[in-house]
Amino acid sequence: MDFWHDAAAQKRWLRRFVLLTAVLLVPVFALAVFARPSADDYIYAARTHAVVQQYGFDLPRLLRAAWDTNAYYYENWQGLYVSGFTLAFQPAIFGNKWYGITLLCVLLPLFFCLYGLMRCVVLRLDPAQKHLPWALALLLTFAFIQGMPSPVEGLYWFNGAMNYLPYFSLAALNAGLAFALCFAGKLVPRQKVLYALTGCVCSLVIGGGHQVAGLLNVLVLLLAAVLCARRHNLWQLPAFVAAVLGLLLNVLAPGTRVRTAGFAGAGFAEAIVKSFILAIMQWLRWLDVPLLCLLALLALPLLQLARSAVLPDRVFRRPWLGAAVTFVLMWAMIFLPSYTMGGIGAGRLLNVVWMTFVLGLAATEFLLLGWLERVRGVSLHRAERFCQHHARRLPLAVACMLVMMACIGSHTVKEGQDNYFATSLEAAYELADGQAQRYAAALDEREAILTDEAQPEVSIRPLNEDERPWLLFYTDVAPGPDLWGLTPYFAKQSVTISDFE
Structure with a gap:
């Protein structure tokens, strides 16, 4: 029986695949045990931490404190009318041992x-x-x-990861809903209304989560709306309007004006050129072995989907449009911070740009396979028969590619990060070397000092080089006054940072 119509065979492959990926991800989850709060984690969670310290887990008071935090930052720092609320629930408000939940908070929505x-x-x-x-x-x-x-800003640092990844995840979901609504004629009325309303809710949440994710959502929905308008299908418009509204509420917020005033933004033409160059650099740097392994693993499933009779042949006539749209999306995501802040911004922004790049290349591969078979008439059945003939060796080949992805990693346009392994291997190394344990022990020692009620005025030291694992360490306090908000977070009269010596 054909594999694509053999449910039992598919279940066996899925079970093996889940087992192998779970084994390869063990170090990633084990490392999360040693994650600790840093930087903006404290200032955003000062109100909720105070509630926990005084009342314990009092949900109404916690919600009120989170709302007050959200309102304050909307007025005074940035217009993120959703993420300010979620960032107030930084897990360490219940104790450092809970901070590792950050990884689940990021990966489950994704x-x-x-x-x-x-x-x-x-x-x-x-x-x-x-x-x-x-x-x-x-x-x-x-x-x-x-x-x-x-990885630290995308997986282990709560404030950085939760300010970007969940909203990118919702944008990906919204893209799927928009795709389904492209076939509105084949959906029952209840499904169409449900998909449209879900898209509206997602768009409003994304708009209040982060501007870059909001812009990505607007552009994807705009593309879907334009493509479907030719067939008088307007079901994408509600989500698109909600996306524009959410982004405007964010961009026009009083806090956004305060934030942008503190940065020396680039000129419009300069930002266009700079973001264009950076987008090209990212394409060149990210086309590497792990990505090729991913595209190879996607080839057979995408080929099967490209043969679907649901899509007409004209969809595959211009496969280069997939790469072009991907580049435009990447350029736009880089342009916004380049124009408003003068640069590409933090690594967490690179994370969502990179994930957009990966999804865009997967879509391009889908279009290319369809173009080869359905437009150019190139039969790929011989390649499928080759795989069937070597079916017993396929699990080993798949395992090898997954292991390469878990070891080699990817590159970034930022200097100084090309010498690290992929996340799984790097996590295993930092655990075996003891870096993660030293990092957690040093910060637990610091927290013990800060939570000592007998010391209203405390002095703490920065971490040394042996206590800064790449996957867990984002930044640290510097000698001088408290710039992290440790003083209000721990209810101290003063917190100063002394030299390590």
Whole structure:
């Protein structure tokens, strides 16, 4: 029986795939135990931490404190009318031992939103592939974890990760909903209304989460709306309008004006050129072995989907448009911070640009495979028969590619980060070397000093070089006054940072 119509064989492959990825991700999750709060984690969670210290887990008071935090930052720093609320629930307000939950807070939305995207696409093109959305979502999540340019800002640092990744995840889900609504004629009215309303809610949340993710969401929905308007399909418009509204509420907020006034933004023409060059650099640096492994693993599933009779042949006539749209999205995501802040910004922004790049290349590969078979008439059945003939060796080949992805990692345009392994291997190294343990012990010692009620005025030291693992260390206090908000967070009269010596 053909593999794509053999449910039992698909289940066996899925179980093996889940088991192997779980084993490869063990160091990533083990390392999370040693993650600790840093920098903005403290100032955003000062109110909620005070509630926990005084009342324990009092949900109404916690919600009120989080709302007050959200309102304050909307007025005084940036217009993120959603993320200010979520950042107030930094896990360490309940104790440092809970901070490792950050990894789950990031990965669960990412995985399930990718699953939603894949389900909307796969089941629309080939309803028989019930297990494929799970496999594709897991593969992409695995690839994102391993190749993330800045893992600390995308996986282990709560304030950085939760300010970007969940909203990118929702944007991916929204893209799937928009794709499903492109076939509105095949949906029952209840489904169309549900998808449209869900898209509106996601768009408003994304707009209040982060400007770059909001811009990405607007552009993707605009593309879907334009493509479907030719067929008088307007079901994408509600989500698009909500996306524009959410982004405007963010950009026009009083706090956004305060924040942008503190940066020396580039000129409009300069930002266009700079972001264009950076986008090209990222393409060149990110086309590496792990990405090729990912594209190879995606080839057979995408080929199966490209043969779907649901899509007409004209969809595949210009496969280069996939790469072009991907480049434009990347350019736009880099342009916004370049124009408003004068540069590409932090590594957490690179993370979402990189994930957009990966998804865009996957879409381009899908279009290219369809173009080869359905437009150029090149039969790829011989390649499939070759894989079937060597079916017993395929699990080993897949395992080798996954291991390479878990070891080699990816590159970033920022200097000084090319000498590190992929996230799994780097996590295993930092655990074996004891860097993670030293980092956690030093910060636990610091917290013990800061929570000592007998010391209203305290002095702490910065971390030394042996206490700064690459995957966990984002930044540290510098000698001088407290600039992190440790004083209000721990209810001290003063906190100063002394030289290490």
